[in-house]
Amino acid sequence: MVAVTRDSPLRAVLGGKTATVLAEQLGISTVDDLLGHYPRRYTERGQLTDLAALRVGDEVTIVAEVRSVSQRRMRNKRGTLTDVVVGDGQRSLSLVFFNQPWRAKQLAVGVSGLFAGKIGIRGNQVQLTHPECEIFGATDHGLDPDSDPSASVDDRERAMTYASQLIPVYPASSGIQSWTIARCLRLVLDAVDAVEDPMPEAMRERRGLIGLAEAWRKIHQPESMVDVELARLRLKWDEALTVQVTLAQRRVAQAVNPAYPRAVREGGLLDAFDARLPFVLTAGQRIVGAEISHELGGHKPMNRLLQGEVGSGKTVVALRAMLQVIDAGAQAAFLAPTEVLAAQHLRTLRSLLGPLGIAGEFGAEEHATRVTLLTGSMSAKARRAALAEAAGGGAGIVVGTHALLEEVVQFADLGLVVIDEQHRFGVEQRDVLRAKSAAPPHVLVLTATPIPRTVAMTVYGDLETTILTEVPAGRAEVSTSVVPMREKPAWLDRAWARIVEDSRTGGRAFIVCPRIGDDGEFEKNPARGVDDGDESLQHLADDEQAQGDEGAAATKRAPMAVLDVADMLREGPLAGLRMAILHGRLPAEEKDTTMQAFARGDLDAMVTTTVIEVGVDVPEASVMAVLDADRFGVSQLHQLRGRIGRGSRPGTCLLITEAAPGTPARERLEAVAATRDGFELARVDLASRREGNILGAAQSGRRSGLRLLSLLNDEAIITESREEATYLIALDPDLIEHRALADQVARLSEDERADYLDKA
Ligand code: ADP
Numbered sequence: 001m002v003a004v005t006r007d008s009p010l011r012a013v014l015g016g017k018t019a020t021v022l023a024e025q026l027g028i029s030t031v032d033d034l035l036g037h038y039p040r041r042y043t044e045r046g047q048l049t050d051l052a053a054l055r056v057g058d059e060v061t062i063v064a065e066v067r068s069v070s071q072r073r074m075r076n077k078r079g080t081l082t083d084v085v086v087g088d089g090q091r092s093l094s095l096v097f098f099n100q101p102w103r104a105k106q107l108a109v110g111v112s113g114l115f116a117g118k119i120g121i122r123g124n125q126v127q128l129t130h131p132e133c134e135i136f137g138a139t140d141h142g143l144d145p146d147s148d149p150s151a152s153v154d155d156r157e158r159a160m161t162y163a164s165q166l167i168p169v170y171p172a173s174s175g176i177q178s179w180t181i182a183r184c185l186r187l188v189l190d191a192v193d194a195v196e197d198p199m200p201e202a203m204r205e206r207r208g209l210i211g212l213a214e215a216w217r218k219i220h221q222p223e224s225m226v227d228v229e230l231a232r233l234r235l236k237w238d239e240a241l242t243v244q245v246t247l248a249q250r251r252v253a254q255a256v257n258p259a260y261p262r263a264v265r266e267g268g269l270l271d272a273f274d275a276r277l278p279f280v281l282t283a284g285q286r287i288v289g290a291e292i293s294h295e296l297g298g299h300k301p302m303n304r305l306l307q308g309e310v311g312s313g314k315t316v317v318a319l320r321a322m323l324q325v326i327d328a329g330a331q332a333a334f335l336a337p338t339e340v341l342a343a344q345h346l347r348t349l350r351s352l353l354g355p356l357g358i359a360g361e362f363g364a365e366e367h368a369t370r371v372t373l374l375t376g377s378m379s380a381k382a383r384r385a386a387l388a389e390a391a392g393g394g395a396g397i398v399v400g401t402h403a404l405l406e407e408v409v410q411f412a413d414l415g416l417v418v419i420d421e422q423h424r425f426g427v428e429q430r431d432v433l434r435a436k437s438a439a440p441p442h443v444l445v446l447t448a449t450p451i452p453r454t455v456a457m458t459v460y461g462d463l464e465t466t467i468l469t470e471v472p473a474g475r476a477e478v479s480t481s482v483v484p485m486r487e488k489p490a491w492l493d494r495a496w497a498r499i500v501e502d503s504r505t506g507g508r509a510f511i512v513c514p515r516i517g518d519d520g521e522f523e524k525n526p527a528r529g530v531d532d533g534d535e536s537l538q539h540l541a542d543d544e545q546a547q548g549d550e551g552a553a554a555t556k557r558a559p560m561a562v563l564d565v566a567d568m569l570r571e572g573p574l575a576g577l578r579m580a581i582l583h584g585r586l587p588a589e590e591k592d593t594t595m596q597a598f599a600r601g602d603l604d605a606m607v608t609t610t611v612i613e614v615g616v617d618v619p620e621a622s623v624m625a626v627l628d629a630d631r632f633g634v635s636q637l638h639q640l641r642g643r644i645g646r647g648s649r650p651g652t653c654l655l656i657t658e659a660a661p662g663t664p665a666r667e668r669l670e671a672v673a674a675t676r677d678g679f680e681l682a683r684v685d686l687a688s689r690r691e692g693n694i695l696g697a698a699q700s701g702r703r704s705g706l707r708l709l710s711l712l713n714d715e716a717i718i719t720e721s722r723e724e725a726t727y728l729i730a731l732d733p734d735l736i737e738h739r740a741l742a743d744q745v746a747r748l749s750e751d752e753r754a755d756y757l758d759k760a
């Protein structure tokens with residue numbers, strides 16, 4: 001027999017049929033995939049599952065004991081109906097079987113075992129119809145006619161499955177039961193040849209971790225919860241170390257090609273700019289500015305993430321960095337996530353620069369440079385001109401969208417790339433920009449989304465991070481309230497009245513909706529409701545369900561749409577106000593015109609989607625009403641709120657929702673209302689998502705590299721593994737001496753790196 005390794009297909013170990021089911025239903029195809037399919041929890045053989053925690057619609061695997069069995073002929077059809085009632089001592093659950101009279105014998109009163117299926121409801125009774133059953137201590141497998149892949153396993157083996165008190169419960173599917181997965185793992189664990197531990201022994205000892213093979217045994221076949229904890233610790237380390245090694249390699253690779261130093265030049269554009277700046281830089285801006293300035297002057301390419309609350313003055317910091325680079329004879333690219341934002345950055349930079357930004361035009365000052373826009377929707381002529389300014393070096397700053405990444409875009413000498421709102425650009429896109437310069441340009445990433453340290457160290461691990469804490473003085477207060485539409489419908493009227501009132505004194509309002517409303521998508525397929533079935537079953541917590549979006553879909557109606565809401569407001573509560581709509585599907589030019597009209601004060605209110613989420617700067621914007629606010633994430637709401645209160649006018653943010661008090665959705669909104677501390681909210685956000693979702697894996701449907709590691713709770717492991725990885729890679733950058741670790745890193749890069757690093 002061929003040796004079985006981590007990369008062997010499961011077919012080599014299990015039957016072809018089981019392997020196919022695992023691959024098709026759970027995406028598990030190699031030995032490694034199966035070993036990495038960890039139990040979701042463990043149940044104790046003697047301990048019955050709390051039936052109160054079950055919810056209609058859940059796929060469950062429970063431990064229960066048979067309380068009563070009854071059998072009768074069916075009224076309208078031929079055949080028998082067997083009703084087996086199992087219980088946990090308090091509640092009961094009905095197992096219903098049609099035409100399987102032998103079940104009465106198999107499931108006699110007092111028998112206990114595992115039952116798996118989808119929780120349904122009939123009348124007042126919760127039930128499992130035709131559940132899969134696994135009886136404890138059963139040796140007579142002949143009773144079960146299902147062609148279970150485990151049928152080949154002999155009775156002795158079967159009895160051993162439950163020798164331990166702890167029964168692993170795996171994420172299962174309708175086609176394959178938790179206990180079948182446990183049996184497959186038993187086979188795999190016995191078949192895998194001695195694996196080389198990817199973690200160097202010295203590291204393992206230093207950190208007090210068990211070996212990998214032992215960890216696999218202990219997580220899949222624990223004898224106690226202590227085993228489980230030891231195994232989890234080791235396996236979390238593997239996850240953290242793999243990512244950190246990848247990042248350390250990336251950092252080393254980046255440092256190989258030196259950057260061209262762009263040191264400060266006295267008496268140049270930067271000095272001229274500072275001299276005409278209408279305000280004093282905050283202490284934070286000065287400190288961060290000095291740090292960046294120093295790095296720009298060095299040979300090591302800067303890769304810095306600048307985090308700062310909305311309005312903390314990041315743009316000015318970035319502009320000063322760009323000016324230093326221009327003074328050194330090079331150019332800067334300023335990359336924005338959308339055309340609206342690119343256009344706005346262009347205006348902001350031009351107005352900050354004034355006569356320093358219009359070289360070659362009337363009124364330009366000495367040292368002046370030019371700021372050029374390059375986006376996808378420009379006319380061919382404008383585009384040619386912009387390309388020429390970039391390639392010829394006439395433009396000191398080129399502001400643009402993804403269009404800047406295209407191959408035709410060339411720079412005379414690209415010295416600095418500034419990326420606004422990193423989360424829309426990935427590592428690979430940064431690499432494309434880096435490649436546009438002979439020496440790697442310095443990179444400065446700006447983000448207003450506060451990133452907890454642990455996330456910064458993983459998702460943004462190839463960047464050094466700096467935080468701009470102080471917000472310029474004189475910024476107005478923003479008060480946030482939750483407006484519960486169901487409990488307090490009158491508050492909604494007051495919200496609209498507030499907008500009308502504010503507009504009389506020159507205030508402006510954003511009304512934000514979760515969708516545009518021209519796609520018909522939700523009309524055809526209304527949001528999945530949760531109010532089907534027995535109320536009493538729904539409030540019950542279930543640790544197996546993500547808290548995530550459950551509460552958000554508190555209603556079956558479609559989420560509010562820009563187009564409908566705008567009509568409704570025009571005819572109703574906001575009649576008479578000057579209003580426009582803004583969303584991502586409008587032509588770029590129209591979006592820009594609308595934004596400018598709003599900024600000028602030609603509009604009182606704008607009904608919009610999250611296109612205004614980042615960067616839009618209108619000092620007079622004072623009210624924001626977010627409809628169906630529970631549809632948005634915590635960080636997103638915080639971002640949105642950052643659009644108001646940017647001038648001296650105090651802001652009011654209204655989070656309008658139908659989410660009931662006490663639901664996770666409502667609690668998220670209360671959290672946003674309670675604090676303006678972005679870092680605090682980032683933690684709330686992280687906690688409210690299922691782990692791993694932070695990396696975007698859930699959205700893409702692909703699996704995330706993080707199975708056990710929690711970015712929120714495992715800070716120590718992340719920090720320590722980063723130190724270990726840095727040290728290891730400094731000594732052995734290509735992992736020549738650590739082949740097994742190299743293989744593990746390769747495994748991550750192949751199928752998961754995309755989720756992990758590039759979608760940040
Ligand atoms: P961010 O990009 O971090 O959201 P901006 O750089 O857009 O913040 O700054 C927000 C506003 O504050 C802009 O109008 C900017 O000109 C102004 N600003 C920046 N720095 C200062 C400062 N030190 N003092 C006063 N106003 C400032």
Ligand code: MG
Binds near residue numbers: 311314315615
């Ligand atoms: Mg900004």
